[in-house]
Amino acid sequence: MTYNVCFGKDYELHSRILALGNIIQHHSPDLICLQEVTPEIHGLLQKSAWWPEYKCFMSRNMEYYMEGDMARSNMGKPLSKRKKYMERSYFCMQMSKLVVDSFDGVPFSHSVMGRELCMANINIGGVSLVLGTSHLESPSPPPRLRSNERVAQAKESLMLLGGRGSSNMIFCGDMNWDEKTDGPFPLPDGWVDAWAELKPGEDGWTYDTLANAMLSKGSKKLQLRLDRFVCKLPDFEVQGIEMVGKDPIPGVSYVKVDVARWKIKEKVYRQRRERMLPVLPSDHFGLVLTITPRAGSSASSE
Template sequence: MVSISKFPFTLLPEIKPILVNLNPSMSWSCSRCTFLNPPSQKSSCQICLSDSPLAVSSDPSISVPKPKWPCKACTFTNPYHSISCEICGTRVSASGLATLETDDDDDDDLSSSVGNVFLPLRPCNKGKITTRAPIMVEDDVKESVRFRCTNAANKRKSREEPLGVEEAEVDAAMGYRGVKAAATKAIEISDSVEQEPGKTFSTSKSKVLKILTYNVWFADIEMHKRMKAIGNLIALHTPDVICFQEVTPEIYDIFQHSGWWKMYSCSISNVMELTRGYFCMQLSKLAVKSYSCKPFSNSIMGRELCIAEIEVEKDMTLVVATSHLESPCPGPPKWDQMYSKERVQQAKEAVELLERKRNVVFCGDMNWDDKLDGQFPPTDGWIDAWGKMKPEETGWTYDTKSNKMLSANRTLQKRLDRIVCKLQDFCVSDVKMIGKDAIPNLTYIKEKKVKSEVKKLTLPVLPSDHYGLLLEISPQ
């Protein structure tokens, strides 16, 4: 038996939280449905009626202990606002932060909910604001994020050719959060040559362009192994452009240390982006003239349209846009918070902005339900890639029956993810679904309540709860 007194640390006393009423003059984000509730005397969410979170009391006589998180590597107890351990530098896990932010794990039993398969939404209640106001972050958090980003950038400098990326002015008229431009010369390459980031290619070789869209699922279920599996799919299919949804800072960090990462330039360069709960991200092997993001005016979940303008060859550009449209989030008492109107309006807003371009691919997790939302907005000149190439197949990218990882959830089979195109210099040559196979020798335990009995199910793990879509387009 080893005496605990020999270890160089002291045990912290047990801290019991003090329940304090929420300040009625403050707005607050619901930890269940992510709705931003206005200041009110009510103590429950206006959408799903969930209880409001704890808030700091205005009474100075009441002291609420600041939460801390223990480092998994060295056990040092760090202040909540620190993203990395102050002793050894180990990054806090998303699950660690989620545990401190909310203690809602008991509400996993949502089998009667219409849309429970879209959960978890709880880890994503950061930055959910309707107008995307500037995010206020403490200086030490900024410095911590900036330090990690600088280190990562320095590591890649030795193996990447500089892209000459500069921050440009924000286009206030269009509502863009930021635009960055990259200037590179067109270089003709052979199909057999491995593509370097920031290069263009000549269409004289009739090279097929591959564009991948994938919702990577921010759930903390075997996250590292799932992201590695997605990396293996990238290495296998070698997409030229990648559009990810539900990327968290932790997932970003995993990708950044992956072998395939060095082949791409990334749309995420602003260190403040990494303080958000989750976001969309674009990567490209080809030269990118600009990246930009336009928040949707009606989103209560912080959703936006991300746009990459890619230089395919001199005087020929391809616009690739992605988004994660408003998610269904039903809750009591009516279970009807499906946000269909918001989703339809966001799709129309995106299409109206993109259709001015000559060559456009708009892809992502549209959360689209044909029965509820109707036909997807694109009209003349636009095509649905899956509908055109594989009209005989359902195209369900979210399928609780074929994706055994989700077999404990309520049955849902939908074509949530879409790729629509408006092309004048290209044509769609193929589209396929990827990520449908379970990761070998990997399972997880899922509790499911059947009547009054709670059963533990051993289920396989797939790369994500969604399947990815891989589009191929060829020069005409």
């Protein structure tokens, strides 16, 4: 499972994380990759009944953030929490029911937003699989959309995953990808985009201001396939992919405030409007990928 959980508190955070937990409990995925996890969200998830079934892995940067103004490095020396940690108020997190041989969080070479790649080496019946997740650079207002950074980070991610000693690799997360600005996702030979492979012709929009009523923007619409699974799996078959978290949370709503602004001659006018909107688990929809061992593979059915 991959899910951008939305760190924003304006959307009834506690109710949303409870709903997210219910989705996790229902699907019971072996591997979970979450983006935009804050210390508060981490704490709320820890209270879930299913939490003990998983081992949790996160960036060292998030550990520093959670521990306070001072932390200690592996060498035992004091390490001040730098300004960039304060600015990075959310992170990626991986969770696994399966055996994890190693985990690393590697900052990207070029990221003004402090983005990174989280990677775990998973053992599945003696077969190694590398799972990577990231939240690639977010678009900034035109004319600069940080497309160059995203493309470079996507290429760097696949290169780093390829250096983890396994031929089986999955890269997932909030790619912030838009073919109109970024072009085709840079997949090397042997890699496939799971949604495009399994659901050709279906849009797969995981950020959709029409389908997600929590994001209602009046006449404006934005529909993008920001969240993706891309895979290279010689020992497994990509069997299914499902979009989750598309239903409003029963009985939960929030007040959305819209402020219109216009200018006539030298005078500026503003109009404030409040709307009651439903709440969904996130501003993104999540994805659940199913893979199975290929015939002849020694990987178990887990």
